[in-house]
Amino acid sequence: MSEFPGLPPFPDDVPTHPLLIVDYELIKQRDQSEIDKLWKAATELGFWYLKNHGVDEEVDQMFEMGAETMRLPLEDKMKYEQGDAGSSFGYKAAGANATDEYGSLDTVEFINVAKDDALAWPNKVHRDYPSTVNARMESTIKPFVQKSLEVNYTILEVLGERLGLPKGALERQHLMNEPSGSEARCIKNPPRPGGISEEKAAIGAHTDFGSLSFLHNRLGGLQVLVPGTTQWQYIKPIPGHAVCNLGDAMAIFSGGILRSNLHRVVPPPKEQGNYERWSLVFFTRPGNSVILRPLVEESPLIAEAVSKQPPGKYETGQTSKDWFARRIKYQRVRNRTGPETWRASRGTEHQPSAY
């Protein structure tokens, strides 16, 4: 099937950027040519499609959970708002984040559920959630989180091997029992009927903060800025194909061998713009105490890559927790004083002096 039921197809005459398609079943079997393909995608663009991941049913249920949550009155949702201190867990109202240095407002609502809260449920690690989240924590969110973790950890393990890291080296940066910023996010963007400029971003240009993002979407809107080009290009959603992308932590751990690429979300193209856009992401992020720096002592390949870069590049001096909190905090418009606030929220797309 090439289309999503009930939604108009992605228009034929809008250019898209083709991603490499990686087969998760073959990755699990450690098929070498599939791993070569994953490596090419991870080092060149940092984005790829992932098929045969086996999470489609849980994804559908997560979209139901998201719809139930977003239908709650705004005042109920605001009781669970993520706040301005640099935590992303909970609800984010539309317009809470800037999308650029001028302070333009984003248009999306998020419900973010911490992996730690989902796995510990009914115990609490980080915070409380709306009733619609609690009601589905056991039946929907926990299975989605568990399956997504399995997919992401498998991919990280394979990338770790290719980076020449000893077994378990990347896993130690993502210890399952250490609290982290890992989270499931359901995103709603309202219909944006024709006439609204494509440039009116729903989510501004950014790199992801953590290690690996596992994304599911049905309408267009996601765009990437391919290295060496200046034109944003759409990624076309394909049924049964998730989109995976690497975040800043993996670019840093690998000394820049792996790519954390800029992307953004704009209104879906043409007729698709008349529909609500829903997307769902699982973000795997390093443990809170992990210092973000290249793993040079553990891999000659990474040591060599770092030796070719300006000294200190990727030595952030920040823990994963602080890196993440900084990026979240300074994109909040309530913390904005001027363009410097936006710059303070940036990731590896900026030079170390901007960290």
Ligand SMILES: O=C(O)CCC(=O)C(=O)O
């Ligand atoms: O909604 C999408 O397609 C992408 C969302 C995204 O980039 C993010 O939440 O970091």
Ligand SMILES: [Fe+2]
């Ligand atoms: Fe993103």
